[in-house]
Amino acid sequence: MDVDEDRQLSGYRPPFGSHLSAWTGAALAVLLLSADLGVASATSAPASRPAPTAAPAATTRFNGPGQAPDQASARLMARVQRRRIEITGERTDSTTTWAEPDGSTTVETFTGPIRARDRDGTWQRIDTTLQEVGGMVRPKLAAADIAFSAGGTGKPLAQVQRGRQMLGLSWEGALPRPRLDGPTATYPGVAAGGDLVLTALKEGLSHHVVLRRRPQGAVEVRLPITSGGFRVKETSDGRLAWQDGKGRTKATAPVPVMWDSSLDRLSGGPAHQAQVSVEIDKSRDGSEQVLVLKPSPEFLARPDTAYPVTIDPTDTLMGPVTDTWIQYNDYPTSQRGSSELKAGTYDGSAKARSYLKFDVAKYAGKHVLDAKLRLYSYYSSTCATSGTGVKGVEVRRITSDWDPSAVAWSNQPSTTTTGAVAITDAKGYNSSCPAGHNTWDIDAIGQAWANGQPNYGLRLAGVSDTDTYSWRRYRSANHVAGAHDPATEPSLTVQYNTRPGKVSQVSPLPQAATNDTTPTLAGKAVDPDGNTVKLTFEIWTPTGTTALTSGTSPFVASGATTGWAPAPPWRQAPTNGGRRPTMARTPAANGPPGRPSPSTRQAPGRPPSPPTTSPPSNGQERRTAQAGSRDRSPSPRPRPTWRTSSTRSTAETGSISPRPEPRSPRN
Template identity: 50%
Template structure:
């Protein structure tokens, strides 16, 4: 069962029948809240809307041009926005899933823009070999941001105060021919990039290498990848030796291993694991979807998941500057999926219990690294889906996921009580041979249910019994009192000195034992409850009045209040309420009990373990029964004035008030109930009420 209050953009949590919780988290957002506050799955399917092209539901505000002049693509998150334009008017795009294609933006060249969950990427497709030098001049649009080149030739968006906000890898281009074992382009080249102009009026200038474009070995179409633009905190990326040495954070895949023994790839992922701090990890699995492997053979060195031990920037990581990792507790998978129909694409999982437990125990969470155990083994080449892989509507099956089942050790039980208990200066006295044991149990895990286990044994300060008993309560929710009664078959011996303790359990883990509570057994020790005091007949001008009084007992513990109604010469039992010693007990008399006869009066008494006080003196009740209307022939709306009354229910010093602001629930350290009576004189006698609404105005807290 899902625990909905724990749902986030990138995680969902379930309560398991055994008391554990399971959280499924991703490296990026898979759902967002709409304008009504309801969760919606990310859906980057593009549609024409509001004079632009927009994804149906993304994690940032994204829009593309629907043709003509103006920006090509923009992404906005909060007060920041950034985007790119195009040199000249654009044709109306052709939409397909999350891509928009602008045909022939240059001779024999198409522009393809793709919506990602938190940004966009765009490509220029050269369908034929160009006859002239190719140069792309892309206007930059930004609000509160500036584009600049880094020392390693990446493109970096920074804020006005110099903070890095978003980055893109080095612009690249590749031909259509592929390496069979790698399933990636055979010919790849960097694209020279520069940024011209001041902040607010910048242009990104790209100059593809003419030699690459003229190379007869390069097969067309050629794809030029200028940049990707992401504003969100996506935390998965990969780097690859010589071919892709800078972070590929905007990529739709993650790579690991090698296809030729020299070109190596590693992937880095980070999940939010803050919820597991201090928890016991029962099971943890890292799950990725493998869409390509270099073969179907499982006779390979395998891909290892290593815990990262130093910090890293998802945008700034490079092959030459990778964070440190540890192989301690690093699991390995040799599974191969995605090569052909014999081993089709599918999920691959790693058991990462030790890694997640290390984070839960306080080790810094810098994420994990995926790398081949032997980076010269060409059978280790793997390509997985990244968090950017969203082909239209969200598909949770393809997301990189961390699935963790965890548990909190329950708290030591509190408020240990044995009833019926009489508090005495020397030693508490239990007056029943089958007493009730109770304790408050609690657990930090939302939605968990708990039991309490009680142990009863001889008080070591005395030598009058060898009695022992152990028992468990039924399950209760966290924060509730867990209660069990010692059965008659295991009755405690009269006159014995005993002690009890308790511990709580969620079915997986148990708390430490509580301290001991010592008591003696005296079956004749129960005294009657006291006569109730501070009686009140609150809101007695209503059709269903509330009556109450404060009940006490020299035995302490819980006291039962009993209420009865007097109607002339007859007396009727109304009901009971069990409250802690010294608190106010109340009963609302049903209106049907006050419709005939009279005069009416009420009384109450207190009881403890079957021993009751005397009844209080009768207290008169003034009632105003509600007349039963008959059919009406007219349709009229009226506004009726109300008489207001507020009653305090739990303190002997409380008094009822009328005509004041209504108080309901816990207010100023006291518990309140409110009563209202309408002046129905404005409704014709015998009229039928078709519809009635009570309208109240909630005042701000004071």
């Protein structure tokens, strides 16, 4: 890891909300105790975590990287040092995972790679700053092997290789030595009155021609394609696709366009733009395809066209970057590879929508505590965040599959309003509301994915297509400026807890009988994260339809037995001499009053209650019909018999029954 990343991770950043740091996990058990007239159960609820028995002194500070190689050691360090610890063994090219001091886990995911492996196989931050190495110009570290010409002839202009797949472009004629500036290489004067500009992206390249002055005639740019077995095809909607021998698309480029240097005050973009005509020709010897770009002579000759004019920002990607945008009606097809994302409208006519997809596999089956989508807004149509007509930008969960390269205004995936979140934050308009992050709290969407809903990603759009205060322009995963800083890229940060395992019933044992009217209910459960666990118990009627009372155990170590003793009176059992006691109860589903027969409506997972025997009297010893436990009742006043009929166990962290206890941060 480089120094900057070490420094970033060395300080503890608290969880998203104070309510998240108070509890670690709970388990849900339903413990069914049946007598003639009652059933008991147990469930779990979030609860405040007990204060630690020993804590570092208030003045203790831990310096150095907050890192550990595996989950177990990271969790221990996080608790002891009271700061988040990165689990370095779980790094991927687009995700970072931390153990939090409260026992939860946080994973931050990006729509594209933020790191790549160096020659030693170590993860390092991507750095697309160009340098000349071995007669070629290359980025310091990218997710693909990218190389540009260092000038001269006989070399490819640019090529991108990933694994065995390679595609490239050439130039007809000699190239001057390029001027290098961060990720950009400029070859001056090679086109008609203009420069050829190449930019290294994380997984590909962008190339365009910049005309510095108005040309005297028609302009044509020819780029021979060296594609390593691929063939370029123009799609029906005008995009370019690099396809292998089986017709599978391996790289794409959006519809070529051009724009001038004028500024539209509403959109923040160029005032004049037009599409570029594209042809796929053959080289003189017929061995290669040639991409031919023909900008409109009328556009170039217009008196109001402001120079310089940029022609064809063709972005060629060979990786899974999954953010893009479309706009009616100037950019109707996918702009995958663009350095920005857009949403909303600035005039009620032009409407933009962005599509993003993140890897959510990490928290499948987990209890999501917090989920935040964050984008960096560098342009807004207003500073207003409230008032008439201000509705903001909404995030929705996508519910159908889509191709980041093929999505179009006429081919958009479906979405759902369930869990949708809108914000009106305005950043990037002027010095009163400068550029900064916009954040959507999408807990419900994160939990839907964790619960098994298919992950098709997210859509950003204005809440209203007529709200001109909603126009936003964000940085995308392809925004590069050399040394990579993921802080401005789209990210999804999710904090979650692993649900405890199934509860094991400890006492009373299944099918046991007791004359104790205040039995201690006990069980145990294992938390996969090793966090402390508590159980919540409920006592129900025999029919399993009404809860009579409930209680909770204290927090105990994972796997340790814990219990709860219901305090009387949780039932009524007046005696009448030597006669059988009567108790307040919910009537049984079947059978006469006073003694229910086994109910035909059982609690979930619970078999019918076993038959009962008459209570003992006069100190006589008797055995129950079902269990090997025995009862001695020296008192002449009989007590009812309670039996365990079954146990129902699930893992349900955060189940609220009867109500959650207040949660406070662990200090």
